[in-house]
Amino acid sequence: MVTISLASEVIAHIGHIEIRNTMLMAWLAMLVLIAVAFAVRATGYQLVPGRFQAAVELVVSGLFDLFASVVNDDRLARKFFPMVATMFIFIVLGNWMGIFPGVGSITIAGMHNGHAADIPLFRSMNADVNMTLAIALIAMACVQFFGMSELGVYGYSSKFLVPPWKDPIGTFVGILEMIGEMSKVISFTFRLFGNIFAGEVLLIVISYLVPYLAPVPFLGMELFVGVIQGLVFALLTTAFLKSAVTNHHHDEHAAPAAVAA
Numbered sequence: 001m002v003t004i005s006l007a008s009e010v011i012a013h014i015g016h017i018e019i020r021n022t023m024l025m026a027w028l029a030m031l032v033l034i035a036v037a038f039a040v041r042a043t044g045y046q047l048v049p050g051r052f053q054a055a056v057e058l059v060v061s062g063l064f065d066l067f068a069s070v071v072n073d074d075r076l077a078r079k080f081f082p083m084v085a086t087m088f089i090f091i092v093l094g095n096w097m098g099i100f101p102g103v104g105s106i107t108i109a110g111m112h113n114g115h116a117a118d119i120p121l122f123r124s125m126n127a128d129v130n131m132t133l134a135i136a137l138i139a140m141a142c143v144q145f146f147g148m149s150e151l152g153v154y155g156y157s158s159k160f161l162v163p164p165w166k167d168p169i170g171t172f173v174g175i176l177e178m179i180g181e182m183s184k185v186i187s188f189t190f191r192l193f194g195n196i197f198a199g200e201v202l203l204i205v206i207s208y209l210v211p212y213l214a215p216v217p218f219l220g221m222e223l224f225v226g227v228i229q230g231l232v233f234a235l236l237t238t239a240f241l242k243s244a245v246t247n248h249h250h251d252e253h254a255a256p257a258a259v260a261a
Contacts, residue, residue: 008128009119022128070238088234095226098124126196136188139237147244
């Protein structure tokens with residue numbers, strides 16, 4: 001019987017480096033995205049696109065319009081879009097690949113927690129908290145980078161580091177802001193991991209209890225959940241990017257001026 005655990009399983013070693021089943025799925029997802037990118041490039045970006053190019057353009061333009069509506073600034077939307085759209089597509093593709101036939105059911109003999117067990121060769125990449133943590137760290141690192149590139153290092157850090165002799169309340173608020181930035185990483189990590197891992201467990205349980213037809217509706221639900229989780233992650237990242245590049249001090253001074261006017 002296939003065991004399911006909270007941690008991903010080691011399927012091979014390259015020297016001292018462990019290769020896990022979730023890592024293998026992430027590599028496969030990256031290969032798919034690279035293949036699609038080369039296929040789009042091979043079309044030559046024709047003025048009268050074929051079906052494949054038209055489908056890709058439809059997805060890209062739809063995503064750009066969605067993210068631009070959150071940012072509400074065309075220049076910033078163009079700046080953020082490559083990173084946010086890549087995260088969205090990568091997360092959704094990883095979620096969808098997690099319900100392909102063979103994922104979780106093709107096993108190899110191995111050791112898990114010191115015991116012999118049938119280990120899944122493939123497992124949804126986002127069912128590993130290490131993967132979701134990595135994506136969350138990248139997203140928040142980009143938020144800090146874009147914030148500093150737009151406002152400058154001093155301008156951006158001033159919302160976190162306020163001298164207590166100048167503004168004691170501002171110092172306390174700055175500490176809360178730093179805690180909030182760290183909590184975003186935790187929220188991102190466990191929201192995505194929890195939903196995907198729960199879906200994985202549900203599909204395995206249903207497949208063993210009532211095989212064949214019973215899992216079909218749940219597979220459709222997992223397709224929907226996979227898109228929603230990617231969309232939530234991307235839209236929250238976009239909102240955090242918008243907040244990071246907003247000059248809070250300017251807004252604070254502008255608001256009383258507007259009231260006075």
